[in-house]
Amino acid sequence: MRFALIHNARSRKNLRSGSRFAQAAQRMLGENFIPSDSRTETTSHVRQLYERGITTIAIDGGDGTVSTALTAIARAYPADKLPDIAVLPSGNSNLIAGDVGFGLRGIEALDRLNKGAMRSSMRTPIRLSWPDTDRESVLGLFGGCTGFARAVRIAHSPNVIRFAPHDLALATTLISTCAKLLFRSSRASWLDGDRLRIETKDHVYDGQSFMFLLTGLDCLSNGIWPFWDAEPNIVGLRYLDVSANPGNLTRATMALLRGRAPRWLRRHPDYLSGRTGDMTLETQSDFVLDGEVFEPSASGRIHVQQAHAFRFLHA
Template sequence: MHQTALIHNPRSRLNRRLAVHLPSGLLSASPTTEAELFASLTEYAHREVDLLMVSGGDGTLRDVLTQLPRAYGDVPLPAIAILAAGNANLVASDVGACQSQRDALSRLCDAAATGRWRRDIVRHPIAVERHGQPTILGFFMGAAALNRATQYNHDHVTAGGGVSVAITIAAAMWRAVRGIGDWAEGDWMSLSIDGHAAREGKRFLFLASSLQSLMLGLWPFWGSSGPMRYLDVDAYPENLGRSLWPLMRGRPTTAMLESSYHSSGASQILLKTQGPIIIDGEPFAAADGEFRLAPGPALRFVSP
């Protein structure tokens, strides 16, 4: 018999306007701090919860996954079922999810009772290590133009979902192509892939992900596969306007491959930068500016 529980973020975009109706007997918590979240997950581990519903967006999921291994300790990690209630819901678009609707919890509980899932897959988040700070588990991250785009989204974009992503990408690339502000200038980074000599210099954009698909048909990665995929674009990228569509589809032209655009798979990435990196929608800094990226634990995701 499965033991099921819920972590609910009432501040997530869709949850703010949706009243939650809990099925009878369902364990639930709405933590508002890291300490409260850890306490809730620790209680779930003691109760041997093996299916954890997460109602929120990418940031909520990141926070839950980051705390989960420490809270569960030697107890096997639970399967995860997402109720997509955030802004972009990027992870949910890959692993599957219930939309945040009034009957979503009941549908998840019914599926758990029967063990019948429409999707049942395994993904490894990226473990982001920082010296002297807790390891973060996330699925999509990057720096430079992604920092600027994330800030633009927070300041100017009120739409959600795919519309939010499309507006933000269009605005970011327009500013970069037109040379508005410092968008094309990039940020200084040192990047070492799988122990190879580091490449240093200004980058227009760096991305890394362990997802297998993104929303809107976007896939800005190519080259060999690996547990992580990365994109590395030099500052002031050549022919950016003509390269945008091939870049976003992961189909670079020969000219792109011979100039500013680099992508492949990796098992370990060492990134040094002077600013924060964005992890599933929010910025995180390292005291020494150094981030180590490696595959995290295997996680099972289910959706009805």
């Protein structure tokens, strides 16, 4: 199998293991060994992979590296010729790899890719764009805004991330939110949320949001699953919006942290979950996609839609 590797030398596990794997991979793959740089530079490298006929790309890094790579691939490859993807979990946050990871790292992963004949699964990433701006769209698989964006900023602070296990990024973020609710000085502002207008093909919601989440994944780490299908016949990206000052918040949080959505929660007006292929948001909150924080545009409008599906390989 001819394949390429996008390698993030700055990811946590790669920093710990040193440069030996990168040197060996570069000897093995030659010009098909690609350092993970900015989205613009990675796109330039990936465009060359397309021109060389590369049909499988391994991504060695965390969620941010996967987002950068998928964005570059979507810009460089035609939609009907997207390469197969193998995610080698090496980052501070490996939420994506927990669902669609290759299962191996290092030279062992490259040797397995050389053999071919692997299992696979399809996932449809989120395409995030900002109407009325010149920002280029980006791809990712897990994101959110309002309270989630606030919590991510806390979780990314040096005092937290230094002690947080790399595979507990989502749990750490949610715990950061809960911690803010314990203190009277911050409880009211967090529970009051941020204004969020949600518009889908069939619905419009406008109000204050405590937390908004969105994903193209089928499972999250540690059994957490804060989504359910309110309309079983609808397909698309999964989302959850929790209204400001939500009722039964502790009870709801405990259920969703265990991947459960009991009937009372599905019927509760403060918790809205569903699926959509196209959604417009309007908010002055940051939006976080795979750990990267994007500031709002002047209009506050965000367009979210399904990107073309990718095939992820598993060893």
